[in-house]
Amino acid sequence: MTRPDFEQASLYALGRLERELSPRLLYHSLRHTRDDVLPAAERLAALEGVNRDDLLLLRTGAVYHDIGFVVQCADHEEAGAQIAAEVLPRFGYTAEHVRVTRDLILATRLPQSPRTLLEEILADADLDVLGRDDFLIRNQALRDEQAAHGRPTGDAEWYASQLKFLETHHYFTAAARTLREARKAKNIAALRELLASSPK
Numbered sequence: 001m002t003r004p005d006f007e008q009a010s011l012y013a014l015g016r017l018e019r020e021l022s023p024r025l026l027y028h029s030l031r032h033t034r035d036d037v038l039p040a041a042e043r044l045a046a047l048e049g050v051n052r053d054d055l056l057l058l059r060t061g062a063v064y065h066d067i068g069f070v071v072q073c074a075d076h077e078e079a080g081a082q083i084a085a086e087v088l089p090r091f092g093y094t095a096e097h098v099r100v101t102r103d104l105i106l107a108t109r110l111p112q113s114p115r116t117l118l119e120e121i122l123a124d125a126d127l128d129v130l131g132r133d134d135f136l137i138r139n140q141a142l143r144d145e146q147a148a149h150g151r152p153t154g155d156a157e158w159y160a161s162q163l164k165f166l167e168t169h170h171y172f173t174a175a176a177r178t179l180r181e182a183r184k185a186k187n188i189a190a191l192r193e194l195l196a197s198s199p200k
Contacts, residue, residue, distance in 0.1 A: 002092055006056050009091040013063040020070040024148035027141040028069050038062040040125035047175035048121060057097060058118050060088070061104025065126060068105075073149065077109040112172075120172035130166055131180025135187040155198035163191040 017030045041062040045055050068080030081102040088098050100118070107119035112127075114120040129138045143158055153161070166188050171177045 003053075004056060004060070004088070004092040004094075004097055006059060006091075009060060009088060009093070010063045012087060012091070013067050016067060016070050022069075024145065025069060026145040026148065027138065028066050028145065033063060033066050036129060037065060037122075037125045040128035041122055043179075044121045044125055044173055044175045047178075048117060048173055050118070050121070054118055057100050058104065058121060060084075060093075060097075060101050061107075061118070061122050062125060064101060065105050065108050065122065077106050081105045114172055117173070121175075124171050124173050124176035127169065127171075128176070128180065130169060130187065131171075131176075131182075131184035133183065135183075136190060156195060156200050159191050159195040159198055163188065163195060166191065 014030065014034055017033055021029060038059065041058055042055070045058055050058060064080055064084045066076065066080060067083050068076030068078065071079040071083070084101050084105060085098050088101060089095075093101070103116070104119055104122050107114040107123050108126045112123040114123045129135055132138075139162060143153065146153070166184060169184075171180060
């Protein structure tokens with residue numbers, strides 16, 4: 001059986017993200033998919049021992065996980081799963097490949113509830129930033145994105161909501177916990193400091 005053409009499927013998805021995403025998507029941008037989530041998924045897959053065929057589907061899920069944003073912001077995962085189902089067969093993906101990819105996309109929906117290792121990896125990759133050194137910079141981009149969509153927040157409200165999110169979040173894979181938990185704890189401490197110094 002011939003393998004799906006990931007390269008062409010990826011070019012399709014990344015091309016649409018580049019051309020069609022709103023410029024107001026300051027966080028959920030092409031960069032988020034191409035430079036953050038895809039490499040994080042590949043890194044976690046290597047550490048978790050994912051095989052070649054599963055890696056291809058994981059990478060597909062990563063490049064398609066936010067493509068629904070070209071259609072809508074609310075329930076973008078469902079829109080993205082639909083786009084994937086429509087276009088992937090033209091790149092040699094079977095019905096089973098499409099099912100797995102759809103499930104991967106839907107596994108990134110908050111609150112996350114992945115059911116397979118691949119879904120756990122993509123869920124962790126999507127929130128890899130929570131345990132990175134650039135968390136506060138990227139978090140500001142998320143805040144700016146929400147403000148651009150008519151949902152501005154004051155400092156105290158923002159930092160409190162982000163602190164709650166990080167404190168209740170957990171990485172699903174051992175690899176993500178090993179790579180990101182220590183830095184995530186530092187990011188939580190930084191948010192606590194910012195909240196404490198914010199005017200109420």
